[in-house]
Amino acid sequence: MQDLEPLDPVYVADVLSKPPFITIPGVINVRDLGCYPSTTFPGKITRPRHLYRSAEIAGVSPEGKILFKQLNITRVFDLRSDIELQKYNAPLPQIDGVEITQNPVFKTIDYSPEMIAKRYQLYASGKTEAFMELYSQILEHGGPAFGSILRHVRDKPNDGCLFHCTAGKDRTGIIAAIILKLAGVDDEMIANDYALTRVGREPARQMILARLTKEPLFASNNEAALNMFTCRHETMTAFLELLQDKYGGVDTYVKNYLGLSDDDVCKIQENILVSSSSHL
Secondary structure, X not given: OHHHXXXXXXXXXXXXXXXXXXXXXXXXXXXEOOOOEEOOOOOEEEOOOOEEEEOOOOOOOHHHHHHHHHOOEEEEEEOOOHHHHHHOXXXXXXXXXXXXXXXXXXXXXXXXXXXXXXXHHHHHHOOHHHHHHHHHHHHHHOHHHHHHHHHXXXXXXXXXXXXXXXXXXXXXXXXXXHHHHHOOEOHHHHHHHHHOHHHHOHHHHHHHHHHHOOOHHHHOOHHHHHHHOOOOHHHHHHHHHHHHHHXXXXXXXXXXXXXXXXXHHHHHHHHHEEEHHHHO
């Protein structure tokens, strides 16, 4: 399948050098969620240099750590579990002036060998239906973690934050979609943002495959391993439909699963949107 093949390095370098990608040495798939126009709130865009998404930051270089301050990042939310931190030897780093907290979407019990095997089987199929089952699990379990991020946005309007999981695709992609959806960003743009991980993770392609080949399911099945990391536009489109049809839309989801009120939602929207005319 075409989207499983390596991308042209020249193309990758070109895309990664431009917005919304941000270069932080030692971290891949870093993107600014700012400058997306809101269709719900005409004349507004998502605030630049405020909310960032990425893959794990354990390998951030000393130069990269300095950039956190320049990017106005004062808080990092790590959506990975204890098991992942140990398994990949990728602990939370120390960065001056940045509070880094672990906010796992899945608890340790969700990483039993049986649960991991079931999850990997779904990822390995590469089918949209399988990803929707996985993404439903993330929505069902992610309330506390996602709530922590949105409460930070509500309470700290001037403090930028970054959130990440391991590859910055699924858990990260879902909370990014929730934030953009709250801001009234068009579904097409949200799906395009999700699909950018196809390029964003490319520099770590070999590392990702090396990790997966240690798992029995993927050891002799390269295509299954690559399926796990597909990030197709249509997958996010299907997720946004799922969010609407099964969970009643983003407002209802954040109220029921994150415990937010109407006033909270209004405050969050106020904090993540700015006038487009002031950022021309």
